[in-house]
Amino acid sequence: MVTVLVSGFAALNWSLFTDPVPLSLGWVEFQAPPGLVLLVFNILVAAGMVSYINHLKKSALIQAGRNAKELQRQRELAEKAETSRFTELKEFLTLKFKQSHEDESSFREKLEARFKALEERLGASSRPSTPVETPKPETPVKSSVRYEPGK
Numbered sequence: 001m002v003t004v005l006v007s008g009f010a011a012l013n014w015s016l017f018t019d020p021v022p023l024s025l026g027w028v029e030f031q032a033p034p035g036l037v038l039l040v041f042n043i044l045v046a047a048g049m050v051s052y053i054n055h056l057k058k059s060a061l062i063q064a065g066r067n068a069k070e071l072q073r074q075r076e077l078a079e080k081a082e083t084s085r086f087t088e089l090k091e092f093l094t095l096k097f098k099q100s101h102e103d104e105s106s107f108r109e110k111l112e113a114r115f116k117a118l119e120e121r122l123g124a125s126s127r128p129s130t131p132v133e134t135p136k137p138e139t140p141v142k143s144s145v146r147y148e149p150g151k
Helices: 002-012 014-018 034-121
Strands: 021-024 029-032
Touching: 002 014, 002 034, 014 034, 021 034, 029 034
Parallel strands: none
Antiparallel strands: 021 029
16 A cells, blocks of 8 residues: 555656756765655665565464474374373283282182181081082061060
8 A cells, every 4th residue: 555655656746756956975976866766765675575574474484384393293202102101001901900810819719728628627528518609698578567665
């Protein structure tokens, strides 16, 4: 929009922009149209700004690409670490289950040996040698007799 306004201003005042006048740079004097000199200077500054903005955009896009690659690499590392943790957990649980099963088996063997020793000690030779099953808890029987205190 600024470019359109400056262009319109230059077009309306083109005769003043192109009238040569003596200009001084401090060590040198020359004849040139000051409006045209300033217009060219502004165009050069604007072109420099546009190129700098494009450079910044390009740098930001390159950096964003690098960040995306690094993020993807970190994500892959995290997934590998999580996978290895699951594998370690599975191995640990498998080992613990095996140990628990072995402990249970050895406990059962020791318990059976103690029962046999107790049976022998108590003279259980007259008892049947079939394993004794533990009785299941029976449901309480409801009685028709009621207890009433004080009677």
